[in-house]
Amino acid sequence: MNKRKISLPMQILIALILGVAVGLLCFFTGTADFTTNYLKPFGTIFVNLLKFIVVPVVLLSMIDGIISMDDMKKVGSVGVKTVAYFLVTTAIACVIGLVFANIFNSAGLFPTLSLEEGAVWEKATSANFMDTLVGIFPSNMWDAFVKANMLQVIVIALFFGGAILAAGEKGRLCRDIVSSFNEVISRLMEFIISLSPIGVFTMMAWVVATQGAEILGHLALVLLCAYLGYIVHAVLVYSLSAQVFAGMNPIRFFKGAAAAMIFAFTSTSSAATLPVSKECAAELGADDDISAFVLPLGSTINMDGTAIYQCVATVFLATCAGVHLTMGQMVTIVVTATLASIGTAGVSGAGMIMLAMVLTAMGIDVNLIMIIYGVDRLFDMGRTCLNVTGDISCALCVSKWEQDKAKKNAK
Known part of the structure; x- marks a missing residue:
């Protein structure tokens, strides 16, 4: 008889509940040192594996995403408009996420935690725009990989992806190698993600044991902050763009997109929601024909929900670590998230990968990611729903633009 396997999200949920229970037990019995000495090391191993996989995942998935779009010449203006729409809305999503996160933070709703004696949080200094711009472009490719400088890794991926496309048939071998390596790294990523329940249980038990039940209330607040961002972005950006560019009433838009939104919310998969x-x-x-192009591309590169999530999560975790993010660092978050949206979305666990990437860029300990990873499924439901809504909005807008263009050319 075939035994029914428990799904990974359910495993993570069970691990979260057990971790909270063990953490509370150790907190009230005064045995928090047990979690620090014997449970947290396993969570640290999991986080180290995340750090190990971040650079190859971002590099290879972005290059593969770029070279897979070689039919952009065929679709012409449709491809340009679609990509432009997704990048602009992602940038706006980052701004919305940062605004809400800073409102919550200013109101004192995000905590500063005393996580561990001797912990050192790197606080990046604020740089002017030109220094930041110069720093994006690497002088040594390997140095960018070793230091996990994510903006430089993204630029390297953009350069190599564009060069492989420009090489045409002579770049076929590089194209095949990248695709093959990307598939291998994706499988490795799936294995590491499958270890999530262990990481969630051990780190959640440690956090709750050392911080008490108060941390659970803060997690509820950060969820509220993210969902407010999701709702505002859907209403202000998607329905408004559908009305302004496609001439569609917002109520009709949401009513027509409701089936896909509900399916995405429950399945947490943009790809599964495509039909x-x-x-x-x-x-x-x-x-x-436009939907056939826009929607699959959107399920790969449209990450507005993830952008809001990682902006909120970054500010929350930075506050937990006692790090004050400067305006320059927040601009860096927007640029990093927007550029990263080109390729990372197609990877399993993309939300966590991008968050780890942003935390690394901000000089914040990636171990902190485990504070909220236990409730990542709840974040994921909202952000996937938002992503799919954006795909439909984009399809409507591009269709309208192409119809108007055809009418103008017909005159």
């Missing part, structure tokens, strides 16, 4: 998204887009009036 429903196509039906919704067609019902709302998007051209079938």
